Amino acid sequence: MVYEKIDRRSFDTIVRWPNESQALINKIELKDSAYRKWLEIHLLERFNYHCTDDLDVFYNSSKAVTSNGLLRNVSRHEKDDRPGNWNKSKYRLGWDNKESIKFLQDEKYKLEGTCNQLSRKLENIAPTIKSIEERKTVVVLISNVKSYNEIYWQQHAEKIQTLTAQIEELKKSSDKYETICLQLDSVNQELKIKREKKEDVASSLKSSKRELDEKNKRKLNIQYDGLKEEGVLSIGKYVSDEKIRSANPNNFDQLEIFKKEVAASLRIKQGNLSQTVSNKEFDTIGYINAFIHPDAKILREFPDWSGDVMNIEANLKSLEELEDLHKAIKNQRLVEHKRRFKEYMDKSMLDALTNFRTWLINEEDKIKEVIEELNIPLRKITFNKHPDTYLQLECRTTKEQEIKLFKEQLSATIPNALEFATQKDDTYREGVFHKIKALITDLQQEEAWRKKVTDVRNWLTFSAREFSVNEHKPGQFHDNTASYSGGQKAQFTYAILGAAIAHQFGVFQPGKQHKSLRFITVDEAFSKLDPEKSQFLMEFCAQLNLQILIVTPLDKINIAEPFINAVHFVEIKNKSNSIVYNLTMDEYYEKKAEFQQLAENIE
Known part of the structure; x- marks a missing residue:
């Protein structure tokens, strides 16, 4: 993203706006906005190119560009031929992206059509590919044959048939062969029985030897002689606590069962303890990490915190360093903090x-x-x-x-x-x-x-x-004045406010009356008061001997007439100019009817 600071003051440039239709900047339509002038000047100064494919015009222009991307800037020529650089999907001007969307959709439809064509072609050649794969298997099998004799089975069949015929002729030509065959069968039968007996004896001997080896091995594994009385008591307590069923073995087999039960119990216990240790290690590392990296509030309150834990890492190897830091805090810093805290509390x-x-x-x-x-x-x-x-x-x-x-x-x-x-x-x-x-x-x-x-x-x-x-x-x-009328509330307000004025300026204090300023202004004094309360206000000001300026419409001035010494009547002429008439009471009474008529005409 590139951001330009726009100076909204008037822009001046010495570059003339070109009139040629082939000027690049004349091919761009600009919207009317606060930034148009700035944009026009920057286009003139930076992109005043002539669009042409005529090389004579191209070389005679100080700045020019061709349709295939060749740029000329005085003595510098530049062309970028990297694939896709001039693709319309990357560069498109306009007020919105409708044309870009349409271009990309057209490209999508083209690619989908190409994909469909290739899919149909692939479906057509699929049977051919399958047939070739099947032939490939046969070809591989044939290629493994090194000579014709490997597949010429007829000669072996003929040889087997010849030998079989010779054996049949020998059997028919002599009785001795049959006698020998019977004796051979008898000897083989007897030999078979002897072999079975031998195998049974060997198996029994092997089993006895294996049993003897197992018993000797068990004896070697039992190290009861080195066990002390405490160990015996501990084993007994463990067996009792874990409720091992075969706790009193009488032979090696029962001892083996007892051993397996104890081993299984120990594995379960060890697994539980290992999980507990892992959980404790994980929690401990979390606590260490939280101690090394506390939240922003603690860091603001203790600026030196990061320096104290700078060399400590969030792992179990740091426990020793944390213990040393704890001792230092407890034995040195905490004592000092307690002393300072005591002084702070006391003083x-x-x-x-x-x-x-x-x-x-x-x-x-x-x-x-x-x-x-x-x-x-x-x-x-x-x-x-x-x-x-x-x-x-x-x-x-x-x-x-x-x-x-x-x-x-x-x-x-x-x-x-x-x-x-x-x-x-x-x-x-x-x-x-x-x-x-x-x-x-x-x-x-x-x-x-x-x-x-x-x-x-x-x-x-x-x-x-x-x-x-x-x-x-x-x-x-x-x-409580909540249930009182507006006039009653105003009466309370005037009375208490008047007392405050009298107290502040010493209205009733001897020797201060002639020195106190008693001028007040009241705007729309009678707009929300009934005549009785309005009378109270005027008498109240008189009691305090206040000099009062009352701003009121002409129809309410009759309430103030007995208490005032002058009238300043304001008239607006032509809704643009105001005139103030300063009148004594005698002059006011003479022109009162005239003023009343003027006020009615304005209404």
Whole structure:
């Protein structure tokens, strides 16, 4: 694959685009795209060839190519005649591969036709081939005959017939021959009986000798004299445990059976033990490999790991090196790590956890302090009328189980300082460490839970209570605004937000009123409020002595008219230009009807 970086800026070239129809680049159709200009320039600079089979034109052109692949580039001529280089299956231009697919399909159909023709020819000559194979066998047999006498059987038949006739004539010519034949048969019969007796005696002798040899061999194999008492007890225990049936042999045959049973039991036991050993070796090699090549997390945490195991291979021969490494870690590095861990636990971890818990508690106290501070300006803000009331915020520790368990877990991880300092048992410190690790792991793995339990605002539940302005008696209690209307929710929002503004800028603090900035902007202030709540908003801003900029449609401005000192009316002309009219209230009242008519026309 070759990748070209395309510069999409304008391209310039000093090469002129040829007009000849035989120019190679005029035979290529280019699509319109962001890369066309770049492609045209590269075709002009690299492939500005003249296509011709006329050698005079070929030699008079600086760049030319013939239909059989001869290339000319100024003084360089090149031709590649390797088989298949100009095959159409390798080179084909176009916007898609339809023509290539059609060409390959045509080639396939041609080859299939040729294959079918050859198959038919092969079927036609198959009988001839079979006949030739059969003749070949006969020819091979004939070629093995060296002379005619080997196949001339008639002469042997004639000789056999002549000898048979001579034997018959001898039998008829004398009685002595018949007598001799009878005596010979009698002697052969007696000789046969003697031979059978001899064979029986020889067989019995051979069997006795073999039995004697076996008994002597068994005696030699028994080495009972060198067996000690411990060995006898071990053999007895093994025979008893394995429940060998022929445990008390009385002769050599029974002893042989006993031996075979013990040998079979030992083979089974040895096979099981060998399999167990093989499994242990395989597991051990796997553990060694896992130790040499740990996962990326361990390598990131311990950068020196690879250096320590660099010369260790994943086989059983490395056990000795691993044992030496284990001793070094246990007797040297582990001691140092324990010392560093103790220092880290004493100086860093516990301090960090204690500071973390203290910070959370302080944040909780800050929230309670801020609520007390917000209640001061809230007493001066009228919340409801008839009778007049004001709000006071309240907070209580939440009863939610997740928060409660987190606070208990956090406290449990921080041990008593005196006990931790005087405790010498490593098990105690390890227990403290595991508690800390469990807490940190939970905080790292469960992000949603971490955000919830470490947000101190979730440690408290907030509510509000109304008090009468005159008698300061408690009234309606508000712990949830879910069932309230949008206007009621906005009333709570304005009251508490106003108290926050008053607290932050010292609205009610003596000596700070003239120094505080009290300018706010409210966009579409009355769009979702009923007239009563809208009236509350304007009176609320007046109580805080705020300078307010209200952005509202003309049909809602009547709510704000009693509280504002100026109007800035915006008119859009020709849907392109905006004009702002800055008016005093007197000027506004004079042009109010005109503005109202203008607004209705725009609608």
